[in-house]
Amino acid sequence: MADDSVSELVINDHASTVAADAATEEMKLLGYAVQELPAHAVKDLIAHEVCVRCIFRLFNIHEGIYALLPPKTLYSIIEKATKVEDVVIEITGDTEDVKSLQSFQESEVKSSICSVCLGVLQFSYLDERDVLVGKDHAEDFAMAVAESVKEKGHEIDGFSLEVSLPTLIAENEQVIMSYMKKKYASEVWFQEKFLSEHISVKDALKLSMTHPLEKLLGVKSNISDFRIRLTFEHVDATSAENKTGKNQGNKRIKSDESNVLVKCTNGTIQSGNVSDINSPLRKVGQPCHMTLVCSRAPIFIGGRYLKFSRNVSQTRWIIDDERKGEASVEELIGGNILPMCNGDGYKFHAAGREDIDVRMLGSGRPFLVEIQNSRNVPSEVSIKEMENKINSLESNLVRVKHLKLLGSQGWSLMREGEAEKQKQYAALVWISRPITDDDLQALSSLKDLKVLQRTPVRVLHRRSPLDREKTIHWMKIEKVGGSSQYLLLHLCTQAGTYIKEFVHGDLGRTHPSIGSILGCRAEILQLDVTDVKMDTLTE
Template sequence: MSFSIDKECEIYNYSLSIGCCIRCSLRLSGVRSPSHYENPVHSPVTLGYTNSSVSEVKNNYPCIACLGILDDETLTAAIEKIAAEVNNQEYDCDVFTCALTIPIAVQLRERSLQINLSRKFEFSKEAAAGFKRTVPQIKEVWKWIVLPEVEKLIDKTGVPISATCPFVIDVFLAYSQDEDECKALLKMCGNTFKKRLQQKKKYSDGVFSRKSVETAMINTLENQFVEHYPCPPSHPSSQTFINEVTCAHSSFFVGGRYNKYSRELSQTPWFICGQKKMETSVQELLCDPIVKFVKADSMKFLSSGREDVDVRTLHSGRPFAVELLNPRITKLSEAILQDLTQKINTSTELVHIVGNLQSISRDKLKTLKEGEDTKTKTYRALCLCRSQPLPTLDVLNEIRDLEVIQKTPVRVLHRRPLATRLRTIHAMKASWISSKETINLQCRDQDSNKNPLVEVEDELLEKSNDLATNLFILDLTTQAGTYVKEFVHGDFGRTKPSICEILQIEVDIVALDVTSINLNWP
């Protein structure tokens, strides 16, 4: 709905007279062109509201509508603070969106002015509803003025808050009398807010949350509102101020596959009773250089399953992804990712990235998560028979799709719930070894003939008895989630059947490697 020019002029001049700033007086007159708010001193002449330019009235109090939010000094301070915050943190994103949080008391004052103007100018019910729809919101006008100036200072393009934008600037404005003004709601809608007042733990966001006040405004009748809140609003003794400006970029993901070559390395930092048990971890070796490079606040390490501390992951490697929270650097070309991969691989011999790191979309993470339950995995285990006579291994080689029932292993029962799981061993291949020289559980480096961890395998073999006759290698393909160690030794009968049970002899596992995780990733 639009008013006649005479009516707009009346509303404008009345709004000024009761203590509104020029910009709010233009708002309440229904002016919706952003250009009129850039230079409000001359806009009233252009619009025909007055015959001569007026100066902004400098009162001892801020605007009764916006509480000074649309004041030139407040706007300039916001523009400068936003630009400083963004430029200091060096975000490389080309676009941004800006979210403004204003004092809750503004909602009460807007309602008060709508009622006051409707009564003053005798709006019909239809006209009052149209007036409410026509008047631009304070946030809207603020963005019309601020965002173009911010764009110039940070060299980025602003997009609407409704658009999907990875980089968000949050501006929080505060008002010292905010809660005092909201106390009028206790009289208007006592039951709603008294309950919140009594249950402070439940309503930790405050007695007068934005959502609760919005709901109260909808449910409060006009006469009830006027009875407990002044119309027009009273002159505020202080104005809003910039409480905080924060910047945040949505999570960015990189991923790939890693090989773990050590039998003394946990996947994630390992703490017991607050004490770190190992110097480092797969997560730290892979993720710390990435986090440092992209200047992220923090990260989350995601992987397709996990290996035990004493289990290696070889060949094609284990799929993983890193969620980088609030990264500053997000433009990662293939060359940059390749260089980052090389730096990580040359920094340690314990873990290597297979291939190169890649940028990963959030949607593709579903593949990583779903793979935990649907993928198959292949292992190579070095097993030891502890009694004589030695059995034939042919029975193992003939098994296909063996269903195994496994209770939660004793070794992890302290941190996982007791449950019974049905798993499938798809295929096995077992063979005796004649000497320790034939053992090669470590794939050789493609760029070198060296096998840096073969000594570790020698140490394991030296701890075993009757090496030449009691050891065998077991290659097996299993359903994801199978406890392979327990499948070998039976875990005191908690896994059935087990290799021990099938061979009818005591069998233990000396070493275990993951040789393949069959998942299309990345």
């Protein structure tokens, strides 16, 4: 055991040494990259209150270590590499400018909000309680995000990081870019470094956050159903001009040789003279509000259900605050699956539907339960537990079978099956005269009978008045012992056929019908669905 402990310590020390060496090498690369920056342009950006990370980003410095270092260290690197103070003295001949720059750098490290990223790359933000939160570097920020993710209780095997930023960031960046182009376009460094496409604030944040989050959450970032979304929104401080009623609203001014668009803190856009270094972007008084939302793409649990009661609707049925029926298939199944997935809610989808007074027997009807933002992804064992729990309900109104976790393609297959698959029924039918052998023969001989059905009267209040052609594939007739006016009708039809209307004709709205074929009145007394053939979904 002692040898194992020693080996572990050696391995850990070696890993730490390797990591330290890698960090040192990245620091060197960053130092070399910064040495090539034009000091006077860097000073210009700092004077416009552009944070150091945005400066690196705008100059296309890709060494990502700068996101992992605190601002004070980053400014130290810039000062040593570019000798900003010497440049300021050389340009202005005034040490007061140096003091001003130092004063600004100190205040920026403490509190100043970047005029471009609005604090996003400074890892400074207002949380949901409006409390100001400031982190020195990406790892601290990632730790806060990871803790919030863990608090929400999701089981995850990967994640996708999404970032949403206010449009003000892009607008302010465009102003800075226009300003730099107008002022420095003729200089060689501008052509070589500043004109090339640079990384955006959104991508810079995602790149700096991904690796620390992977370590803290213990999973990889990939194309995942689980999403971590950071939404930044900026509430502009009300300016004195806005209070006096001036410059209200958004006014876009076309740029010319001497003007660029300047986005102000009150949301207005004004012109600024690019030749005047004292006309920077208006300072924002606070960083963005940030909200973190964790969500999982819906998961689908599917199977087949059987309904044994003639007083249970398929979905929750409430009219004028009064429930119709004693329960619903939707609630009995979805209400028992949702708690085991720990989701926010569910939607129930079925391959067609039966009336409240129609039982669903035989092989059952295919269904899907769509669980929204499930925190637990059920295993095969827990799926079996769900099935047993539903089937052991005391009411015994509904049972399920073939329950399993399905991909989102299950929904497409089921919707396709609603129109294209076949369904079998058994109906107890009464006719207004004694049935004859000729009647039995006439009905049984009909194959692939085309029926035109106008939207039934009983559903006109919720369905469009359309004519639908459906197919009755076959029918079989059984006499009912002890009565000459009752028959048991077995039939196989195209999905979506109105069976009750096919029997009684619905005042001529369905033609032909059992009544019109036999030349008498026909009424359906009881109806059961005995088979729904959709093997591709759940078999």
